Each structure stands twice: as structure tokens, then as C-alpha cells.
Amino acid sequence: MTTQKNTIIHTDAVVVGAGFAGLYMLHTLRDKLGLKAEVFETADDVGGTWYWNRYPGARCDIASYHYSFSFSEEVQQEWTWSEKYAGQAEILDYLRFVANKLDLKDDITFETRVISSDFDERTNRWTIKTDRGHTVICKYYISGVGTLSTAAIPNYPGKDSFKGEVYATSRWPHEGVNFTGKTVGIIGTGASAIQAIPLIAEQARHLTVFQRTPNYATPLQNGPMEEAEANAIKANYGPLRNEARAALAGGPFPNMRESIFNDTPEQVQQHLEDCWNDGGFALWLGSYGDVLFDEKANAIVAEFVRNKIRARVNDPKTAELLCPDYLYGTKRQPCETNYFETYNRDNVSLVDIKSNSIRRINEQGLELGNEDGYKFDCLIYSTGFDAFTGPLFKLNLKGRNGLRLQDYWNEGPRTNLGLMSNGFPNFFMITGPQSPSVLFNMPLGIEQHVEWIANTIQHMEAHGIDTIEPEKAIEDEWREVVEGIANSTLLPKTNTWYTGSNIPGKPRSFMVYLGGGAAYKQVCDEVAQSGYAGFVLSKATASQEAVAS
Ligand code: N01
Secondary structure: OOOOOOOEEEEEEEEEOOOHHHHHHHHHHHHHOOOOEEEEOOOOOOOOHHHHOOOOOOEOOOOOOOOOOOOOHHHHHHOOOOEOOOEHHHHHHHHHHHHHHOOOHHHEEOOOOEEEEEEEOOOOEEEEEEOOOOEEEEEEEEEOOOOOOOEOOOOOOOHHHOOOEEEEHHHOOOOOOOOEOOEEEEEOOOHHHHHHHHHHHHHEOEEEEEEOOOOOOEEOOOOEOOHHHHHHHHHOHHHHHHHHHHOOOOOOOOOOEOOHHHOOHHHHHHHHHHHHHHOOOHHHHHOEOOOOOOHHHHHHHHHHHHHHHHHHOOOHHHHHHOOOOOOOOOOOOOEEOOOHHHHHOOOEEEEEOOOOOEEEEOOOEEEEOOOOEEEOOEEEEOOOEOOOHHHHHOOOEEOHHHOEHHHHOEOEOOOEOOOEOOOOOOEEEOOOOOEOHHHOOHHHHHHHHHHHHHHHHHHHHHOOOOEEEEOHHHHHHHHHHHHHHHHOOOHHHOOOOOOOOOOOOOOOOOOEOOOOHHHHHHHHHHHHHOOOOOEEEEOOOHHHHHHHO
């Protein structure tokens, strides 16, 4: 689409983002509820995270057939994945295929950023403005901006002085980058860098990796999707999806055992070896039920992974630098292909920036605190994201009384169910903070959110309800639920982007509901069935009706 600029458009709903979330939301609002909806997207195409993160090696790390929409049998049957874990280009093609099949693109305004979002209490309507001069007034405002879409680039002194090429894994050039013959520095060793480093090393003359914290990365074990397997999956999608929805993290791990202490040490090593060979998240989320709850169980798996790293990296000093010493699996586990072997190459070196941090960027490279200097042709930032809240704050939301979301959330997110926030009526967040989001299967989690939001809108339309928002008190209760579950695990014991501690000054709170997708859905459904207990639903006053019309 192509919402007209410089005119005021009235519509039922505005959706921000055209990734998995925005596409399904648009389809549901328009084709199932029969509402008018406008979608704004910064990129020039659909895809969201899979549009931007096109660095070498980017791919999903839950099985492709789980990492896809389940709502359309036609889509499931027509699309065939070529690899067990699809690469970025294939996932982007898949989302383009879905958008074309459902004829969604005409209702998306591309290359357009929402710059302000104001709730008008006189009319109970949102006014959304964009950087290209659009003004849209709507009743329902829905964020599909994603959890990991605002890059966090450290503000090093001299940051802009580097004269060479600068890249960020989260905003990779569409035409790709040819590193042949070039010296390259990369800062960060999270999941993105761990996928990119082996491929960049194959091209570059020399690659220097600046590591602050090593990761317990385990093998992805990717491979082609054989035709027979693809057919079997297509014939079996119903049960596979149900299994995934019922699984705690949105992917079934049938070999999961209850406790590591029920097995002999030999059995433990064999089971961990089997999980290692299964690949993906099998070791992290599917080995033993107590690994993320019990420090002693955790230590056994941590040492198993460290021994694997020591066995794969030739230089013992480099191997030790690559061995994490924090609780296993408390940072999101990256999956890798030849990552550790990359450090055996002559053209790759690893620099510890924990003991000796980056002091400044200069024209030719960077300097560390001890004055060691590094020069390169290209500098890559793979330094993560201002997760969950970063993209929401960029919408510049002002709710009742002109209260900014940033100010309302100055001690961390306040939501009910991760879906809505008090004082921001009719503003819905798909996979927002305090929902299962990144620790569940993203496409299935998105579907559950979109369907809950759509049912809520349908309920409002059917009952003449003008606004819905959570009670303030329920937000305190929900935060306690989310933090209570998190605190029963080992995850909050480590500084991660799950808690916001990767961003200087960001208030610390655990931002993922860890009770599992099925339990979460049950809570959401019960809330709806109860007539939206914990939410305030109100009808328009006569004066609001008069102003709105
Ligand atoms: O980001 P990260 P990412 N100085 O935050 C370092 C998803 N994902 O883009 O750990 C020096 O994990 C930082 O160091 P430390 C996935 O959910 C999915 O890699 O903070 N270093 C770390 O090493 C993942 O978890 C896939 O000490 C600094 C790195 O930069 C999430 O995206 C693939 C620094 C950032 O790692 C984010 O991954 C890729 C500083 N000032 C990503 N600031 C799939 O497979 C940060 N670092 C689906």
C-alpha cells in the first residue's frame, strides 16, 4: 500500500512491522475479521529479522518445519524446506511466498518508520505518524516490531573515526560483502558472530575476533532435508505442531531425561554425547530436566562442553579462552558449524577484551586498555540488541495523560501477559516483554498472540467496547509470576539480554515468561473466557463518540 502522505487516514488498525508477526496480524485483521488495517515497515520488503540479519551463516536453529507458520495448511503443504535448519535467504523467501500467497503486500507501506504514537483520550483513538508524512488515526494499534530489532552498538570513544569499512551483523548489506584479501576485526561472540565467524574466516586475509565472554556453543548438525523426510513431515504436520505447542520451549525433545543424578557417570556422558550429536538445542533444552535448575547438574554439562571445546581447538591457551566459566545455558545457547575449528586456522586470532577492554576506535582499527593496537580494513560489530523494550520505545508511544512508555517502564516492563500495558489502551504487543517470546517457538508464539489479540478485538467489536487495558495492579502480579518462574531457574544468575543487563543503564528485570507456551496459552485463554479478568474494558462516553465521529 501505499497509504497516502500528508492526508489524515482513518482506519481500524495499524500494525508496525512486516515480519512473521506483522504478516499474520495483517492477514487475520483483514481476511478473518474484515477490518481495515495499515502496516508500516521500515524495510523495502517483508521479512523483519530475516530481512536485516543477512550476515554470512545466518540461519534458524530450531528445525525449519517448526520455524514456520502453522495457520495455513495450504502454505504448509506448498512450501518445502531444503535444509534441516534453513538459512536466512530461504526463510526470507518463505516469508515473501506467504506475503504473496495471502496478497498482503498491497496493504503494507514499506520504507516508512513510525515516529510517533499518541493516544487521544478525547476520542479513544491512536494517532500514528511516520517519517514520510503519514498520519493515521486508528482504534487498535499493534506492535509487530520484534524482540531483537534494535541493534546495540557500543559507543566507544572515537567510534566514527575508523576510515575502513564498518558493518553490523544486524544490518548486513544486501549485496553481501567480499572479504577476500582483507583484514577484518569483529567485536562480539554471541549467536550471530558464532554463525558468521567461520565463513568470514574462509574469505578474509586475516580475522581478529574480540571476545568479551565466550559461549557454550554446540553443533547445529545441519544437513539437507531429504525428500522423503519432507514428505513425511507434510503428512504429519498436525501432530508435529501439537507436540511443539505442548513442549516447554516450542520444540519437542523426546530424549529428555528427568535428572542427571538418576544416571551413572558413564550413562550421563553417553546421553550428553547423544544430545550433542542430535544437534540444535538438544543439549541445552533436551538433555536433562535439572540442568537449568540445579547448579551441580549444570556443572556436569558445562564441563562436558568445555572438554569438547578443548578437544577441538589445537592451541590450549586459545581453547581455555574459549571455555566459558559461568552457568551453562543461562545465556542463550548459540548453535555452531565449525566455529571452534576456525581458531585452528593461521589467519584467525582471538583477543580477550574482558581482561583488557577496548579503549577507543581509531582511524585504522582499535586500541585496548593496555595500548595494544589492531589495524584492519573492515570492522564488524556483532554486539547484540537492545532487546524487547528497544524497538517498542522507538515507536515513541504516549498513552493516557501523555505518559511515555519509556517513563512508565522506567523500572522495567509493566504488562499483563506481556500483551498490553496500563495507560496504553488498545495497544497490543506481539511477543512483547514478559511473554514466552524468544524462549518459545517464535512463529507458533506469534500465532498464539495474534489469535488472542484478534479474538479480543472481535469481542470488543461484538460488545461495543471502545477500549481495553490492563489494571495497574495486575501488572505487578504478572511481573511477580514472570520473575518467580525465572528465579526458580538458573537463568537470572547470569548477565544477559534476557534481563537487559547487556545495555548500560537499562533497568534489570527478567523479560521472558519461562513457564512454557502451553501454560501461557492456558492463562491467556482463561483470561479471555473470564471476560478479561485483570483488564478494564470500557465503552465510549457520549462526548467521545461525538468527537470521534
Ligand atoms: O547478540 P548477543 P547476537 N564490548 O547479545 C558482545 C538471536 N539470534 O546478535 O556476552 C565488547 O548474543 C557480547 O559480549 P558479552 C539469539 O536469540 C538467533 O549474537 O555481553 N563486547 C556478546 O559476545 C541471540 O541470543 C539466531 O560479554 C560487547 C556479543 O557482543 C540473539 O539473537 C542467530 C559489547 C553480543 O552477543 C542475539 O545474538 C543469531 C561491548 N561493549 C542470533 N557489547 C538464530 O540462529 C556487547 N558485546 C535463530
